[in-house]
Amino acid sequence: MPLKKIVFLGLLLLAHWAHAGVVLTDIQGRKIAMNDLKGKWVMINYWASWCQPCVDEIQEFNRFYRIEKDRVALFAVNYEGLSVAEQRTLIKQHRIRYPSLQKDPRHALDLGDIRGVPVTFVFNPRGEFLTALYGSQTLDTLREIISRG
Template identity: 35%
Template sequence: MLITLLLASCGDKPAEHAGVDQHGQPVAASRLQDQWLVINYWAIWCAPCRKEIPELNRLVQQLSGQAGVFAVNFDGKQGEALAKEANELGITFTVLAQDPANRFNLPRSTALPVTYLVDPSGKLRQTLLGEQTAAGILEHLASLQGDSP
């Protein structure tokens, strides 16, 4: 019976996480898989970022689950500092505390804001440099999805 219990407990795999969000809550890795992703890099000191955040908040509502929208702090802020800055900018969607650049082979931009559009297979499909609008990102996504095999 002890062997059966040990084998049963070994079969339970913990859920895979992609780090935590701005609230310290785990982000399921599945949220970064098998769907289109909009990954936006921002910083508190970036004036265009401040103007763009309301558009990204609007984008999340307009997509209503058709794609994942995530923010990443360019300066690598963590914990309370990340939460404070995300709150100050009014970000209402998930801010990834762990930079997903390696996961998706995203280049490091020297300018902000920058938004990456990643396809469901995890391939970077487009880099949008500078301030974006919800409508503009929706147009880019529609165009790219039309090109998808």
């Protein structure tokens, strides 16, 4: 096997296993290991209270989570970097019915720079990063992503 191919495969494996040790913390303080989410689609949605498209898509995510919560781990991340108390207020105000994370996991998950909100990062059931969905999502667009499975 050529050396370039070996190096590429090694980097691919390293990237895949790098997320296995990441532990997320939800707004209630519960720890969620990425490794424990294997077998589920993982979606991390960045939103902001000043972003009308972000607010508009919350109800779509609520519907999606209600229907697909057995197959999908969905997390909201407030892009504004607010305190937990401020986040709780916004979660209640906007009626977010899916888990929210206390802290931004973008560095731990190597998500790179966020060029705008809303954006949803998608990991497949093997824990591999699949895509970043910029712009508002609907129940149909979200279900289409996981149907590719």
